[in-house]
Amino acid sequence: MNQGVIKAQFAAGNLSHQLPERTSDELGRLADSLNRMARDLQKANQLLHRAQEIAAFGSWEWRPAQKVLQTSHGVQRMLGLAPTAKLAQIDDFLAFVEPTDRDRFASVLHGRFETPVSLELSLRGRDGKQRRMLVRGESERSDDGLVEASFGTIQDITEQQRVQRQLTRLANFDTLTGLPNRNLFYDRLSHALLKAKREQGSVALFFLDLDRFKEINDALGHDVGDSLLRLAAKRLKATVRDCDTLARMGGDEFTLIIEDCREGMAPQAIAGKLIDALHAPFLLVERELFISVSVGIALFPDDASDLETLIRHADVAMYAAKSSGRGAFHFFTTELQEAASRRLTLEGQLRQAIEREEIVLHFQPQVRADDGRLVGIEALMRWRQGELAVPPSQFVPVLEETGLITRLTGPVLREACAALKALEAHGFMDVRVAVNLSARQLQEPELLTLIESTLERFVLRPEQIEVEITESTLLDNALCQDNAVKLGVFGVRLALDDFGTGYSSLTYLKRFDVDALKIDRSFVQDMLEDPDDAQIVKAVVGLAAGLGIDSIGEGVEQDAQSTWLESIGCDLLQGYRIAHPMPLNDLIVWLETRYGAAPTSAAI
Template structure:
């Protein structure tokens, strides 16, 4: 027991100082624990919000790009193309599932080969609009819904489930780092307690204050940085003051920020630039066109918009493959960039379509000069993979502000002018004008009328006879499509090419065959035994996958022998069938027994090899050779050579467009088998043709009886569209 005051005071002061020290250390430790306990969820929440917000922004910004990228294969129902796009997307997004549906929300593909959910209805949010994707959070990730379309045209939908594993992994790593930090701090605190017991209260207090400051300052900086990242500020760089856990955590946050910046730049580039050519895509083009029109308004200048489409590019893809086609597109894009000024914008809208924004234009002649340069550059040979290819381009030009005020109208005008250049022969440019807008409006009106005509069954078939050139016997009849329009008489040359361009001609194929074969069956039963039927088909109709099956079913239903039916195709269609083996299996057609005729022979690039390779039965000599055969020696020599060649190959010949008696005499003298034209008869309705045929049989077959009185008033109309 201490008896002296000094001892008791010493003991009291010692206990007091020790007590104060313990209380201060305990209070400091408790405050530090509370602070770190509060900081951990704040750091985790800030980090999670940052990751979630950036991921959401990236996904929403990517949806429009993905929708436009998936549009071409979805629009053409190219499932394999869609699957390839999905596989590429999986390379840079953590995707759990990717489902593409059509406009009816039926699943087309989920990116797999088995595609087990094909045809199922996918639950797409009803409020989904073009260019307005929807992102929904889930416990295990998130779901992104967006439309697949081009502008306002929606071809389908996509539902993407994004995995949340990356976010959870990052949060786990962050929690581990914070835990390591707390463990290290606890050790330092215990060491401080041991040392502080040996020092005076002042030194201990200063040491604790210093330690608290050293521990809290870097963490406060990290919290401020995390909150800044959550607000979208990625230009934050934390100072790394040490090589301990706090320094490692600051370094990790700096690395994460840099990776987010790189990812953001990459996604921004993918959203604005074409991955194949490196040119601005449709999204960036529309933005630059908007800025260019605004700049033209401020400066009082003009701008020209050029819309380019490569002529014949589809045949390159079909015959040589898409890989070589991509190389051609790269070369074309490079030539466009090298031809225009540095201030002009070259963009790729998709496929083989490009646009050029020419700013600061003084006169329309400036834009025309640029178009001439572009045509010359694109016309140069393309050396790709040991292939020398020659392509051209069609260009449509519109001017701002004369032709339109809005970017959408400017693009539509340039597109219309480009198609006009294609219709006028390609490898040319065309300026948009009021008359072009009028013709386009008329075309749109005619397109609507054609759709209604198919629904209202306004089409009918006419028939034109083919006679034996030697004795005038009725051998065959050709089926010709006519439009019974109640408002006006529309010529076949006006509506049949439009049916082809719109793809509507394929909806009439089965009806044409069924109607004409039924007629032939009745005519044969009514005494016209042995009569043969010729039907014209286009490249689109020949490409129908069920064509041969349809022919077999119709022949079986009508009990017609296959050789009673003859299919007429043009030389260009035959060439396309040779280049693209998927267009039509002509060998199967020949094995079926149906005859094959080449129409308009001599009007294009005639290839003698086609006649042998495809087992052609009939050669129809074009009217351009027949019209001057009696007066032009070259025409007569050409027809004579064609007839002699066909005889060597065992092929029958038909003189098409015979309008005068001397033409018939000349063709008969040269050995032509059949003749057809207005001299014999105009195309007739079914009942009128039957009456004509009976009258023809009853009055005799001599060619001389037709005479000049049967010659048409307008001989040029005898070359009917089929």
């Protein structure tokens, strides 16, 4: 190739050709230097093209005088063109730009701007796929202000924007249910309150908590729990408008923001729809699962003037709904706030009471109805604050709701067994002690191990312990049911407490090998005046007799009640008519006074 052609190729930017080597003179050394520079430049261009390819990046240049558009390989690649393809005219490139963006991009190419500019636009390549591009441009002008050249870059930001949208969604939406999460909830509630203040409007905030979800989640596993949450969220979402914000706060808690509750959109009507939405069973793992929802409602500006207070008040109202029986709704009131404050104080005091061992046991005798012989004692928790006694109805529910009750399982069992040994030391043999266990306690994985070790420590037999559980504790709670079966197999007696007041199921009596039915005091109290209560008591006594298990009438306060219970065949009596709950030392004195120092007790 002659030197003229090589010079022309160099001038055109083609660096693949080399000047002839001449090493004998200065011109030869110059040729060598130029060849090295050409190779370095060619390598740099290759690296630049590779970098642009990796970064989905390209460059362009437009010179109006030559009316030629120059684009890099990166631009051609983005459009799906071969590297050798040319986009000589602006219209050639604009054909790939979405029609709505063409005028804006043309203005950049023609340099119709005073300063460097950037804009986003959409391109559609040869493959038909739309891509989002970031175009940057600058211009060079002559002394008289005419555009001599426009040049800039173009970057494919399609994937970047997709990732950004995904990150935004992850930051603002719950991945399990697809609902707005806590962050987006706070943002939308803040905007709703600002709008309500500006327009003198109102906002209703609903705080929702699923009832019995934890029991199902613990019993059947997190996969089932997650599926249940998704289905519940879908039902709840179907009851609200698109303009309303239903958010998942975490766990089984949800919130709902309703702006401007007008006629026809009363908060109580909305709450009713939410509750009804979860009424039907959920079919999962080939079984029907039942949950409900407790709803608390707080109104802005009536109940609160700021975001945090509104949320707190809705939460307080929700707990009131849950305490009233679940599957219900409750509006916030100042009385609720005062009660919540007292409850919080009580919880703190209970934590200290447990540390200080202020929770003690009192014992109430259980005697045979026919001859009055002692059969057992029931261990009942009492809380003494100095000279004051806090009623169990005030502190036991708080222990159960907060889970503090589980910290007392071991101490209660040990103190109850120690009481039996004390009775044996005073000649009262073969007496059993009844211990109440809540759902939380019955779900403890190591419950059976704890009972076994405690009995071994005090040298007692399993049948000397009677565990009292309510029917609702066993309802669809697999962990409670499993532990109840294990306790029965081990030999611990099982008594169904408050029988007839809960979700009565005769299958419990067979499946769990129940040893006793306790007739609730509400029936015993009115059975002499209310024929319906009398029939219920007779039915329970007859059922127990037919199954060969004990019937226990609790809450017996009158001679006439004990006489009537004996006449219908009730086995055991318990109540103030027999004795009040009392400390162990007082119990021993009472027993020795009633039975003498060494009575003959009923065999277990």
